[in-house]
Amino acid sequence: MAFKIVSMSPLPAQFVEALFDPYKREVGDIKVVSVAGLPRDRVLQELRDADVVIGDYTFQMRIDAEMCAAMEKVRLIQQPSTGYDHIDVEACAKHGIPVANAGGANAVSVAEYTIMAGLALLKRLIYAHRETVAGGWPQWRLMEMGTFDLQGKTWGIIGLGRIGREVARRLRPFGVSVVYFDKVRMEDAERELGVEYRSLPRLLRESDVVSIHVPLTRETRGMIGEGELRMMKPTAVLINPSRGEIVDEEALARAVRERWIAGAAVDVYSREPPPPDHPLIKAAAEGEANLILTPHIAGANTDARSRIIQFSIENVVRVLKGGKPEAVVNMDLNGG
Numbered sequence: 303m304a305f306k307i308v309s310m311s312p313l314p315a316q317f318v319e320a321l322f323d324p325y326k327r328e329v330g331d332i333k334v335v336s337v338a339g340l341p342r343d344r345v346l347q348e349l350r351d352a353d354v355v356i357g358d359y360t361f362q363m364r365i366d367a368e369m370c371a372a373m374e375k376v377r378l379i380q381q382p383s384t385g386y387d388h389i390d391v392e393a394c395a396k397h398g399i400p401v402a403n404a405g406g407a408n409a410v411s412v413a414e415y416t417i418m419a420g421l422a423l424l425k426r427l428i429y430a431h432r433e434t435v436a437g438g439w440p441q442w443r444l445m446e447m448g449t450f451d452l453q454g455k456t457w458g459i460i461g462l463g464r465i466g467r468e469v470a471r472r473l474r475p476f477g478v479s480v481v482y483f484d485k486v487r488m489e490d491a492e493r494e495l496g497v498e499y500r501s502l503p504r505l506l507r508e509s510d511v512v513s514i515h516v517p518l519t520r521e522t523r524g525m526i527g528e529g530e531l532r533m534m535k536p537t538a539v540l541i542n543p544s545r546g547e548i549v550d551e552e553a554l555a556r557a558v559r560e561r562w563i564a565g566a567a568v569d570v571y572s573r574e575p576p577p578p579d580h581p582l583i584k585a586a587a588e589g590e591a592n593l594i595l596t597p598h599i600a601g602a603n604t605d606a607r608s609r610i611i612q613f614s615i616e617n618v619v620r621v622l623k624g625g626k627p628e629a630v631v632n633m634d635l636n637g638g
């Protein structure tokens with residue numbers, strides 16, 4: 303009898319199934335059913351006899367309590383990403399279903415993106431490129447607008463987890479002071495990385511670059527609103543490669559337009575893809591806005607994707623062979 307894997311990612315079932323080919327001799331037969339885009343009742347039906355569920359790497363298909371209840375046989379939900387805020391992990395825990403992520407597999411990728419974005423914002427790279435291509439030569443204008451070195455500045459990291467630490471590590475050779483805010487004070491990391499703890503308001507007031515690396519939770523939703531943006535220096539820039547709902551997008555668009563801050567880079571949105579009338583899309587279309595908008599790719603480059611896929615496939619195989627999954631994020635929510 304074949305193991306049944308339900309895949310929620312928008313990839314052909316044959317493609318996902320082929321990823322398991324090298325393991326079929328040791329595990330047995332594996333059949334993959336793709337449910338992306340199917341009506342809800344069909345999805346619930348497919349979940350009933352599934353052994354494993356692979357989550358949606360585009361985060362469009364949510365896993366809610368009703369879906370967890372339908373997963374009568376499921377031994378693992380493997381999410382092929384770091385974030386798992388689209389999965390009701392508490393409901394899964396109540397049903398005894400472990401949810402695992404691929405946390406760490408794209409931490410370096412997001413850190414590199416973050417530093418690239420910080421430098422590009424400080425130097426207004428997008429504006430310089432756009433104007434030059436259009437036949438302009440805005441050397442003086444760029445200086446008037448304010449373009450800066452990173453050296454000698456202060457970089458504020460919100461969330462000193464795997465990604466926040468990789469950012470801090472990579473900032474060392476730039477000669478920057480690094481401060482961080484986290485719900486947990488981490489003295490070992492402070493010593494190892496040479497970073498200093500700050501309250502959130504103090505970090506926002508002191509930093510020239512602020513980057514956000516917390517997960518989306520009840521506590522972090524709306525963490526950066528108008529009040530927080532107004533605490534930042536008018537020359538400071540904000541980078542959000544975390545989740546859209548952590549920042550008030552309307553307020554951020556106004557902050558950049560009205561120059562409360564000098565610019566922002568955003569990789570994630572409360573709705574993905576953002577509609578054409580999204581406030582950040584509209585603000586970016588304006589000539590001089592120092593806004594870099596990317597389509598949720600900070601942690602999804604080719605290298606990161608292959609690490610994520612490799613980890614996810616091996617974790618599923620481990621469970622199908624009767625072993626315990628790694629990187630489980632929810633069983634402690636149920637005392638498990």
Ligand SMILES: NC(=O)C1=CN([C@@H]2O[C@H](COP(=O)(O)OP(=O)(O)OC[C@H]3O[C@@H](n4cnc5c(N)ncnc54)[C@H](O)[C@@H]3O)[C@@H](O)[C@H]2O)C=CC1
Binds near residue numbers: 483486544598
């Ligand atoms: N744009 C992209 O492609 C990617 C985005 N991400 C996002 O980055 C997030 C962070 O990833 P990791 O660093 O691996 O997570 P992590 O779990 O290693 O670190 C998160 C840090 O945030 C802190 N934190 C949690 N709640 C907090 C709160 N209320 N206040 C202050 N600090 C709080 C935690 O203590 C921890 O130190 C993910 O949850 C995901 O949303 C991750 C990978 C790729």
Ligand SMILES: O=CC(=O)O
Binds near residue numbers: 382385601
């Ligand atoms: O957003 C991407 C992730 O890995 O999380």
